[in-house]
Amino acid sequence: MKVNGTIISLDKSQSLFDFLKAQKYDITKIAVERNGEIVPRATYKDVILDDEDTLEIVRFVGGG
Amino acid sequence: MKVTINGKSMELDCQTAFEVREQIGNQTDLIILNGFQIEEDCKISENDVLTIIRKGYMPEEEELESMMMARHTPNVHKKVKEGKVAVAGLGGLGSNIAIMLARIGVGKLLLIDFDVVEPSNLNRQSYNISHLGMSKTTALKKQIEEINPFIKVETQNIKVTEDNVSELFSGYDIVCEAFDKPEAKSMLVNVVLDQFTDIKIVAASGMAGYDSSNLIKTAKPMNRLYLCGDFENGARIGQGLMAPRVQICAGHQANMVLRLLLGIEDV
Numbered sequence: 001m002k003v004n005g006t007i008i009s010l011d012k013s014q015s016l017f018d019f020l021k022a023q024k025y026d027i028t029k030i031a032v033e034r035n036g037e038i039v040p041r042a043t044y045k046d047v048i049l050d051d052e053d054t055l056e057i058v059r060f061v062g063g064g
Numbered sequence: 065m066k067v068t069i070n071g072k073s074m075e076l077d078c079q080t081a082f083e084v085r086e087q088i089g090n091q092t093d094l095i096i097l098n099g100f101q102i103e104e105d106c107k108i109s110e111n112d113v114l115t116i117i118r119k120g121y122m123p124e125e126e127e128l129e130s131m132m133m134a135r136h137t138p139n140v141h142k143k144v145k146e147g148k149v150a151v152a153g154l155g156g157l158g159s160n161i162a163i164m165l166a167r168i169g170v171g172k173l174l175l176i177d178f179d180v181v182e183p184s185n186l187n188r189q190s191y192n193i194s195h196l197g198m199s200k201t202t203a204l205k206k207q208i209e210e211i212n213p214f215i216k217v218e219t220q221n222i223k224v225t226e227d228n229v230s231e232l233f234s235g236y237d238i239v240c241e242a243f244d245k246p247e248a249k250s251m252l253v254n255v256v257l258d259q260f261t262d263i264k265i266v267a268a269s270g271m272a273g274y275d276s277s278n279l280i281k282t283a284k285p286m287n288r289l290y291l292c293g294d295f296e297n298g299a300r301i302g303q304g305l306m307a308p309r310v311q312i313c314a315g316h317q318a319n320m321v322l323r324l325l326l327g328i329e330d331v
Contacts, residue, residue, distance in 0.1 A: 029246040033286040038257035060246040061298030
């Protein structure tokens with residue numbers, strides 16, 4: 001799977017939600033695009049990741 | 065020869081810009097030819113746009129618009145004037161973005177914020193002492209009227225939530241995300257990209273402190289999402305938000321909006 005341009009290998013089948021948790025992302029402060037489409041936050045648990053997936057994960061920090 | 069002078073189409077018997085000035089103005093007047101202020105005489109051609117400005121003189125309203133627009137490259141100005149841009153959050157980013165978009169002549173702006181101007185805003189936001197206690201939407205609208213009265217400004221004193229995004233932003237070309245809190249930034253980006261198929265969003269992340277200016281950049285990490293900032297430096301205890309980097313980031317956002325309005329999708 002490709003995440004933010006880097007190839008990583010998944011050791012087991014998992015949901016996007018589990019992957020983000022394992023990578024220590026705070027899901028209230030990110031946006032995720034999967035294969036060119038935004039993934040609605042409410043569906044993170046339903047999305048099962050695949051080796052062919054390309055993810056872009058944007059993390060927001062405070063200030064404005 | 066047919067040329068446009070101070071917004072009016074005229075038939076003139078002149079070959080150069082200085083000849084035009086001699087006919088209709090006086091020697092110390094500024095001359096702007098097709099968006100560029102000239103110092104030396106220049107040949108003019110059919111359909112050129114000239115603006116002759118007398119310094120220190122307050123023009124009539126109809127003349128004012130053409131004088132203000134004189135510095136905009138003619139074809140660029142037309143596209144920008146057709147632009148409809150929403151600015152969500154009117155703090156350090158949003159207030160400065162809105163002022164820049166007004167200066168470049170974006171035709172329609174929607175300004176959204178639920179807060180009032182308070183003293184701690186003055187270190188980086190586009191407000192003055194006289195605006196304290198006023199809603200940010202009103203304070204900013206007043207400033208824009210003083211800068212460019214020829215654009216349409218709508219305001220909403222409201223907190224943006226998942227439930228009102230689609231109603232608020234429908235009909236706009238571009239949304240500028242200019243919130244402070246990362247959760248609000250994330251919510252707006254997620255919901256705009258999910259609920260609309262055409263609106264582009266220009267967001268910001270990482271502009272606190274006084275780290276190098278050159279770390280602030282514009283990226284396009286996703287379809288229809290442009291992100292400006294250093295992507296790292298969040299506001300936190302010991303690292304506040306300061307005018308220079310906040311305005312640099314606002315400048316990145318405003319320039320990306322301009323590029324998008326001109327049909328350029330690369331960062």
